[in-house]
Amino acid sequence: MATTDLPAFFLLISISLTITAGAAVSPPLHLTLRAYPKSLLATVLSTLGYEELATATADANFSSATPTTVFAPTYSSLVTCPSCSIPLILQEHSLRGLYSIHFLRELAFGTKIGTFAPNRCLTVTSSASPLEPASVGKIFINGVEITKPDLFNNGLLIIHGLQGFISHLSPFSCSIERMTSLSFPQQPPPASAFFMMRQMLKDSMKRLRVSGYSIVALGMRVTYPELSVLESLTLFAIDDVSIFSGGEGHSYVSKLKFHVVPNRILTAADLFALPKGTALPTMESGQNLVVTNSGSGSPLAPLRINYVKMKQFDLVHNSRIAIHGMSTPFRHVYYKEI
Known part of the structure; x- marks a missing residue:
């Protein structure tokens, strides 16, 4: 076979053997790198109909041995930005690593991933509600829908098709605090506050599941109708190991509301600033949490609420929710005991 035929040969082998739709792929850190022809990306993009992107690969400086995921805009999307x-x-x-549609669905809402462009990040969001399976919702990349997931996947290169308005990423695209509205699918203004709380709950539950707090995430899902109408909340959580250890952890699930401070975000700094004796109303009617030791943040003077030592601060922290880890469930304590 002539040397000039090699790219086409590799492409035919890849397409005939390894194109999959919706295939589950392990996270990028677990991949084994393999070399592939330098022109494969351009050849695949051209074959799939992305001629403009295929032509641009020569100037994009991609490594020929790096697993890559490309979110490919259509020509009609590219013309929305004539100056781009x-x-x-x-x-x-384009991202370093393999991000199949299955893997993207498992990411927390608002996850930011660094691209091949220095200091530029793409934001992954979903339209699925916390009560729906992850497979139901649409996936958006910086607010642009993935309309053709897993167009190509050979274990080293994944290509997804995008359809929508395209623009260059902001210098602040890796900063959550300065994230623009383009990072989220558009929603009707009257429902924006409720929509944001729903998405923050979804984000929190996903982060808890991957951090060893899956039972707490399940409890939040059960109480979702009540949590979703709050403006904000602070939750004190117990990890799965503690819940299943046979101690008092099993009682936590039935008393989840007693571990939620509604309509108030208390970060670690906020908690340390609370004086001893501060009462914090919970979602359990008529029941408060009490700061029994204000602490200083040091191991010798730990913060304690209802005499329970805090285990991990700011386990989850977004614009509506703060979650902290604790060692055991709260006991009911009355202020007169302090």
Whole structure:
């Protein structure tokens, strides 16, 4: 076979053997790197109909041995930004590592992933509600829907098709605090506050599940109708090991509301600033939490609430929710005992 036929040969082998739709792929850190022809990305993009992106690969400086995921905008999407640089657009819509649609669905709402463009991040969001299976919702990349997931997947290169308005990423795209509205699918203004709380709950539950707090995440899902109408909340959580250890942890699930401070976000700094004796109303009617030791943040003077030592601070912290880890469930304590 002539040397000039090698790219086409590799492409035919890849397409005939390894194109999969919705295939589950392990996270990028667990991949084994393999070399592939330098022109494969351009050849695949061209074959799939992304001629403009295929032409731009020569100037995009991709490594030939790095597993890569490309979110490929259509020509109609590219023309929405006539001043855009196509090579830069390609860099900004490409990630190091393999992110199949299955893996993207498992990411927490608002997850930011660094791209090939320095200091530029893509934001992954979903339209699914916390009560729906992850497979139901649409996946958005910086607010643009993935309309053709897993167009190509050979274990080293994944290509997803995008359809929507395209623009260059902001210098602040890796900063949550300065995230723009383009990072989220558009929602009707009257429901925006409720929508945001729903998404923050979804984000929190996903983060808890991957951090060893899956039972707490399940409890939040059960009480979701009540949690979703709050403006904000602070939750004190117990990890799965403590719940299943046979001690008092099993009582936590039935008393979840007693571990939630509604309509108030208390970060670690806020908690340390509370004086001893501060009462914190909970979702359990008529029951308060009490700061029994204000603490200083040091091991010798730990913060204690209802005499329970805090185990981990700011386990989850977003614009509506703060979650902290604790060692055992809270006991009911009355202020006169302090």
